[in-house]
Amino acid sequence: MSDIGLRTKMVVKDIMSSPVVTLDEDATSNKVATLMEENDLGCVIVSNKAGKPVGIITERDLVVRVLAKNLMPDATKANEIMTSPLVTIQPEATISEAARRMSRLDIRRLGVIYKDNLVGVISSRDILGVMPELIEIIQERTRIEDAVQAQETGDEDTPLSGYCDRCGVFSENLRDIDGQNLCEDCRIELET
Secondary structure, three states: OHHHOOOOOOEHHHHOEOOOOEEEOOOEHHHHHHHHHHHOOOEEEEEOOOOOEEEEEEHHHHHHHHHOOOOOOOOOEHHHHOEOOOOEEOOOOEHHHHHHHHHHHOOOEEEEEEOOEEEEEEEHHHHHHHHHHHHHHHHHHHHHHHHHHHHHHOOOOOOEEEEOOOOOOEEEEEEEEOOEEEOHHHHHHHHO
């Protein structure tokens, strides 16, 4: 696959949100909420006096740790309601590694750290947003590999595996008909 110059894995840096909105650990929770609303965010990263990320505050944290406990938002500090430590991942990690880490830890966001600096945030929503493209990449890669294999064996009639271009059903018996990979049912339907 590398001979045709395609990168075969999508990595965190491809879909992370950047730059990251951060605030000081001494900021009040109403400042956190205002910052989220102004920037249309679901979370902010909390940093210490040295500027290093130490935690994260999500919309859920505000609801569960401030509103549900009837705390005063202007008296409750970020470091009292943040989730700490911030769980992180490298920008070169694959999307599947990020998804597995989120699933294993039951979290929805990861800080992206490069050379000890926070460079982005990746969320489960970011990953879901690229799933259709990832599926198409996998389908196209399978078609290319199957076509290359058929050329190498000299058997142009070797069936391909993948999703039918007409009905979308997975088949291990696709055939190229007029530039479309069709399953057996769709080929029969075309003949009638």
